[in-house]
Amino acid sequence: MKAEDPHQLTILREQTKLLFEHLPFVLYGVMASSAGLVAVLWHTGQGNALLLWLLAVYMLTGLRWWVRRHFNKLGAHFDPQHWIQVAVQFTAASGVLWGFAGVVFFSTDPMVLMVLTTFLAAMVAGAVSSHACHTPAYAAFALPASMPFIARCFWENTPFFWVLGTVAFVYVLINVNYGRNLQNMVIQSIRLRFQNAELIGELTLQKRVAEQASIAKTRFLAAASHDLRQPVQAIELLVDALGEDLANHPSKGLLDRIQEAGYGLRNLLNALLDSAKINAAAITAKPRHVQLAPLLKRICNELATQAQHKGLDIRVAKTKACVYTDPALLELILRNYVENAIKYTPEGRVLIGCRKQGGQIRIEVHDTGIGIPASAQETVFQEFYQLGNPERDKAKGLGLGLYIAHSLGKLLNHDIGVNSTVGKGSMFYVTVPQGDTSHLMDEPSRVQAGGKTPLTGKTVLLIDDDDLVRASVTEMLSRWQCSTIAAEDAETALRILMARGRMPDAIVADYRLRNKSTGVQAIQSLQAQLGNVPAVILTGDTAPSRIQEARNSGFLILHKPLSGVQLRSTLSELMSAKVRG
Known part of the structure; x- marks a missing residue:
């Protein structure tokens, strides 16, 4: 030694x-x-x-x-x-x-x-x-x-004893040498044991540092996302309001470009939100039997404009397949696949189709894009990983789309993966259990804007501690001849209501308010005074703990930024549900 x-x-x-x-x-x-x-x-x-x-x-x-x-x-x-x-x-x-x-x-x-x-x-x-x-x-x-x-x-x-003594001496030397070899083995074993212990300690420390870095990253992204969503929400609603005023104005084209830019920013923020929901385990699968054709056609129609801007042909192969899954989560997986295909396909086409494999249906998204090296075909599903985007072009997103698809696939217990050849294109797939057409349910009806319950003459109570958000929501609601009572907390809102002698038809409350209070507490306080007024939580939080808290409240949750159409549809549904109740 x-x-x-x-x-x-x-x-x-x-x-x-x-x-x-x-x-x-x-x-x-x-x-x-x-x-x-x-x-x-x-x-x-x-x-x-x-x-x-x-x-x-x-x-x-x-x-x-x-x-x-x-x-x-x-x-x-x-x-x-x-x-x-x-x-x-x-x-x-x-x-x-x-x-x-x-x-x-x-x-x-x-x-x-x-x-x-x-x-x-x-x-x-x-x-x-x-x-x-x-x-x-x-x-x-x-x-x-x-x-x-x-x-x-x-x-x-004597010769006999000379031989006996010599043999005994050699015997002792052999045993001493054997003992030395055994000692070396024991020492090596001890050394390896302590080296392994040191390595485990170092790895544990590195894991702890990585976990702390991940927590810090999550907190930073949550804080940054929340602070960004507040002004983006205001911009979204103000642009929507301005769009109604400039419907036939020469500047409508410029406004459309602003809306397109806002749409891109909203997609980035929503990708962070989806990732945060997954980390918060705030997504619950609700599988049912569903026809694939309408779902695939809807995705194709909604993303056709993006494909056309790049000169790509996007198509859906005809199918009569029925699958058993959560249609909303499957749609999110496939939407991320198609958006990814459009981003990384300079020319050619994107094709969505299905193959039957035993009792499974494999849904495939083919493209003629740049392809993925074999060494990267597993890492593309990692969080924030992007292939061929060293300059971090914001047009290519944040690298969360495939991570979200992979995470949702695990949640649904659906096999997902990719086959790709560099320079020829990629095929992303998700394998879903085959459904039974005899168990199909009608699509849940949704009250569209301007539908059964118009907002004209209705009163909405808005609780938000951000002045710009209160102003933008008020401006948007005024376009629909809907009265708005805006306040920064429940106490102020109640004083205004009593002074005006008005009863709200719906309550919209931001989740995070001042003095560490929440929209849930505000709504509960107001309902205790006003009765069971329909209410919705509007939040810009993406912190996993906050998402889980909001989800556990039992109220409908809307995430900022949302468009004017989404806001109007939600309020109409709330009020119509109250009427039906």
Whole structure:
């Protein structure tokens, strides 16, 4: 063991512990062997010498046992350099006693000689395993135990004893060398154990650092997303309101470009929101039997404009397939597939189709795009991973689309994957259980804007601590001849309502309000005073904990930014549900 070994003291400590751990077996063996030797040699007429020798062996054995008990009481607080010397010295003392037996009980009588040789050889060999962790300890026993007997053989100075002494000497050397090899193996094992422990500690630390970085990232994205969603929400509604005023104005084209830019920003923010929902486990699958054709056609129609801007042909292959899945989540998976295909296809086409595979339906999205190297076909599903976008072109998104698709696939227990060839295109797929057309349900009806419950003459109570959001929502509602009472908290809202003598037809409340209060608390407080007024939570939070809290409230949740059409449709549904109730 090299002096510069950083684990030297640690290894020495472990060697010391091993010597004392093995000591009981050594002592049991010594007591049994010494008693056996005395019993076999008793007929030689050396009874007194044998008994005195056996007494010395047992006294030493008792002392070693007492020392071991004292060592065990120290626990981990012991000096390995001192205690390993203690172990070596006691081992040497035991070796001296056995060496004494090899001389005192030596006899040329063949039977006595065979017995003595056998017992000494057994002790030397047996000590190898019990003292293998520390060669000096083994040598301290083996040499004093054997060398007196070997010397006595040479003293006889006859050919037979010369051969016996030589064989015994070689035998001892072989065992010492074997013991040294065993010690090296033990030391290497100890060193590897501590290196592994250090590696595990380092990996644990790195994991903890990575987890803290991930938490910090999530908090940063949640805070940044919330702060961005507030002004974006205001811009979205103000642009929608302006769009109604400029329907036939020459500047309508410029406004359309602004709306298109806002649409791109909303998609980026919604990608962060979908990722946060997944991390918050705030998505619950609601599978049912559903026809694929309307779902695929809807995705194709909604994304056709994006494809046309790039000169791409986008098509859906005809299908009569019925599947069993959550249609909303499956649509989100496929929408991300198609949007990804459009982004990474410079020319050509995007094709959506289905294949039957046993009791499964595999939905495929083919493109003629740049393709994906084999080495990246698994990493493309990782969070924030983007292929071929080192400049982080915002037009290509955040690298969350495929991560969201993969996560939703796991949630639905649907197999998803990709087959791709660089320069020729890619095929992303999701495999869904086949459905039963006899269990199809009608699509849930949704009240469209301007439908059964118009907003004209209705009163909406808005609670939001952001002045710009209150102003934009008020402006939007005024276009629909809908009165708005806006306040920053529930107490102010209640005072205004009492002063005007008005009862709201619906409540829209932001989730995060001032003074650490929430929209849920505001709505509950108002409903306690006003009765069961329909209410919806409007939130810009993407922190997983906040999403889960809002979801657990039981109120309908809308995420900022939402368009004027979405707001109008939601309010109409709320009020019509109240009428039906």
